[in-house]
Amino acid sequence: MDYAHSAQELVQLSYLAAAFLFIVGLKRMSSPLTAVSGIRWAGVGMVLATIVTLLYVGLGDNPNVRLNVALIVGAIAAGGVLAWVSGKRVAMTDMPQMIALYNGMGGGAAAAIAAVELYGGTETSTTHLVIATVGGFIGSVSFSGSLIAFAKLQGLITKSVRFGGQKFLNLSVLLATVVLGFLVVSGAGGGSAAVSLFFVFALLLGIAMTLPIGGADMPVVISLYNALTGLAVGFEGFVLDNAAMIIAGTVVGAAGTLLTQLMAKAMNRSLGNVLFANFGESSGAAAGGVTGSQKAIEASDAGVMMAYSQKVIIVPGYGLAVAQAQHKVWELAQLLIDKGVMVRFAIHPVAGRMPGHMNVLLAEAGVPYELISDLDEINAEFETADVALIIGANDVVNPDARANKSSPIFGMPILNADKAKNVIVIKRGQGQGFSGIDNALFVLDQTRMLYGDAQAAVSQLIQAVKAAG
Amino acid sequence: MIDGVIALYIFMLAAFTGYEVISRVPVILHTPLMSGSNFIHGIVLVGAMVALATADSTLVRVIGVIGVFLAAGNAVGGYVATERMLQMFVAAGKKKGKT
Numbered sequence: 259m260d261y262a263h264s265a266q267e268l269v270q271l272s273y274l275a276a277a278f279l280f281i282v283g284l285k286r287m288s289s290p291l292t293a294v295s296g297i298r299w300a301g302v303g304m305v306l307a308t309i310v311t312l313l314y315v316g317l318g319d320n321p322n323v324r325l326n327v328a329l330i331v332g333a334i335a336a337g338g339v340l341a342w343v344s345g346k347r348v349a350m351t352d353m354p355q356m357i358a359l360y361n362g363m364g365g366g367a368a369a370a371i372a373a374v375e376l377y378g379g380t381e382t383s384t385t386h387l388v389i390a391t392v393g394g395f396i397g398s399v400s401f402s403g404s405l406i407a408f409a410k411l412q413g414l415i416t417k418s419v420r421f422g423g424q425k426f427l428n429l430s431v432l433l434a435t436v437v438l439g440f441l442v443v444s445g446a447g448g449g450s451a452a453v454s455l456f457f458v459f460a461l462l463l464g465i466a467m468t469l470p471i472g473g474a475d476m477p478v479v480i481s482l483y484n485a486l487t488g489l490a491v492g493f494e495g496f497v498l499d500n501a502a503m504i505i506a507g508t509v510v511g512a513a514g515t516l517l518t519q520l521m522a523k524a525m526n527r528s529l530g531n532v533l534f535a536n537f538g539e540s541s542g543a544a545a546g547g548v549t550g551s552q553k554a555i556e557a558s559d560a561g562v563m564m565a566y567s568q569k570v571i572i573v574p575g576y577g578l579a580v581a582q583a584q585h586k587v588w589e590l591a592q593l594l595i596d597k598g599v600m601v602r603f604a605i606h607p608v609a610g611r612m613p614g615h616m617n618v619l620l621a622e623a624g625v626p627y628e629l630i631s632d633l634d635e636i637n638a639e640f641e642t643a644d645v646a647l648i649i650g651a652n653d654v655v656n657p658d659a660r661a662n663k664s665s666p667i668f669g670m671p672i673l674n675a676d677k678a679k680n681v682i683v684i685k686r687g688q689g690q691g692f693s694g695i696d697n698a699l700f701v702l703d704q705t706r707m708l709y710g711d712a713q714a715a716v717s718q719l720i721q722a723v724k725a726a727g
Numbered sequence: 728m729i730d731g732v733i734a735l736y737i738f739m740l741a742a743f744t745g746y747e748v749i750s751r752v753p754v755i756l757h758t759p760l761m762s763g764s765n766f767i768h769g770i771v772l773v774g775a776m777v778a779l780a781t782a783d784s785t786l787v788r789v790i791g792v793i794g795v796f797l798a799a800g801n802a803v804g805g806y807v808a809t810e811r812m813l814q815m816f817v818a819a820g821k822k823k824g825k826t
Binding site: 338357 | 731734737738741742743744745746748749750756757758759760761762763764765766767768771773774775776777778779780781782783784786787788790791792793794796797798799800801802803804805806807808809810811813814815816
């Protein structure tokens with residue numbers, strides 16, 4: 259008895275240490291130079307908590323303990339190895355969808371804990387039943403929703419599924435889930451059919467909620483699901499009396515909520531608008547005011563133009579990520595700097611598929627921080643720039659967001675690339691961007707289009723700048 | 728062990744902590760930060776382990792294995808992704824120091 263008691267205390271102490279290390283780790287991530295040590299400290303906390311838990315459950319007196327511990331070790335090995343290999347192999351540009359995937363797995367795990375509690379029928383306290391059910395609901399939505407987000411960013415689902423009565427259908431699924439949740443809680447043990455249906459509908463809700471959301475909004479959605487998984491983990495922590503899960507889950511829930519708000523704000527939209535407005539649905543008609551034609555330019559001319567500029571501002575977007583062009587872009591920038599051109603990188607908060615996505619890519623290529631500016635710092639500088647080089651960015655430089663009230667992105671803060679003396683846009687083709695909105699910048703008098711894959715186009719620019727002496 | 732009101736205190740303090748710690752993170756670290764917080768809720772692994780350890784029927788055991796598998800993927804994947812991204816920032820910072 260004494261032995262079991264002190265083992266329990268040891269487990270709790272290790273959880274306390276893990277929670278402390280998680281918070282220290284997050285804190286250290288607030289500076290680029292200490293950030294790596296931050297994730298490592300958090301990793302130490304995770305390993306500590308996992309090992310202590312494994313030893314503790316291995317000492318249990320459940321007759322099935324051997325089989326169960328073997329299953330635990332096997333499942334950790336399988337999940338861990340798969341995630342390790344995929345995480346090491348994935349290209350930096352595909353990180354957003356991998357984060358969505360890993361996050362969905364966490365939500366699924368929280369839902370699985372809830373399912374064990376609810377199917378097992380060992381839970382008798384109503385409070386615990388309610389919290390387990392709510393956590394299971396949130397975890398399930400986060401799980402299936404994140405998988406859809408992953409599939410969309412990975413290109414497995416290319417269309418946003420929208421149809422008449424969709425909101426009504428989603429609302430019905432939500433209501434059915436809530437009713438089933440009540441049945442599960444009040445049914446107290448007997449209703450395993452209700453439990454199964456409850457999880458089926460919760461999973462359906464996550465899918466139905468995420469399918470209509472456009473790809474451009476995925477960063478906000480992933481961030482939201484990250485916060486939701488945190489909450490679900492926190493709730494299941496209550497059920498299991500596990501302080502580490504309560505603290506870590508709640509910290510992530512709060513942090514993720516803040517991050518989600520910041521991102522929605524950067525797009526000048528409310529979270530409700532992102533989730534329910536079917537963004538981009540009618541944009542073709544609404545933004546039909548863009549008239550004029552796009553004017554093409556040869557890479558050699560564009561290179562000469564940049565080589566003889568005083569100041570060039572580079573605006574990267576998702577097209578840069580797709581083409582893996584970050585190293586080439588930095589090579590180009592270094593060439594220009596050697597020629598005495600002042601080069602700046604302008605990063606919109608929602609450029610790419612996640613906040614900071616472009617910063618990660620530029621960091622990968624080795625671009626120093628002081629050349630990278632965010633929206634507030636750089637916007638006044640476009641007026642003095644000779645060339646704004648737009649690489650695979652679209653909506654974040656669309657002046658319609660300032661001027662055209664009928665544009666779906668009206669009001670979103672943008673980079674004022676249209677104020678530069680010359681604008682060169684590297685773009686794969688003449689079509690619309692990811693959100694399906696016409697871009698008024700592309701038809702301005704000072705704008706020239708350089709069609710092609712970002713990597714190939716930038717390589718040509720490098721040759722042209724070299725040739726320019 | 729954790730009573731209702733105590734749990735609420737933990738919840739409240741942790742929520743403030745999360746909000747405050749994150750509010751000071753610069754924009755450039757937002758993607759690794761999201762990935763990092765994604766890693767931290769991988770602590771769900773210990774809960775999934777405890778849930779599976781108590782399993783006494785096949786159904787519960789299967790769900791428990793799925794839970795541990797997913798949780799391990801969350802924790803390990805979150806760690807690898809975050810560390811890879813953050814290392815790039817260190818590399819970029821060092822280059823900056825040299826020039």
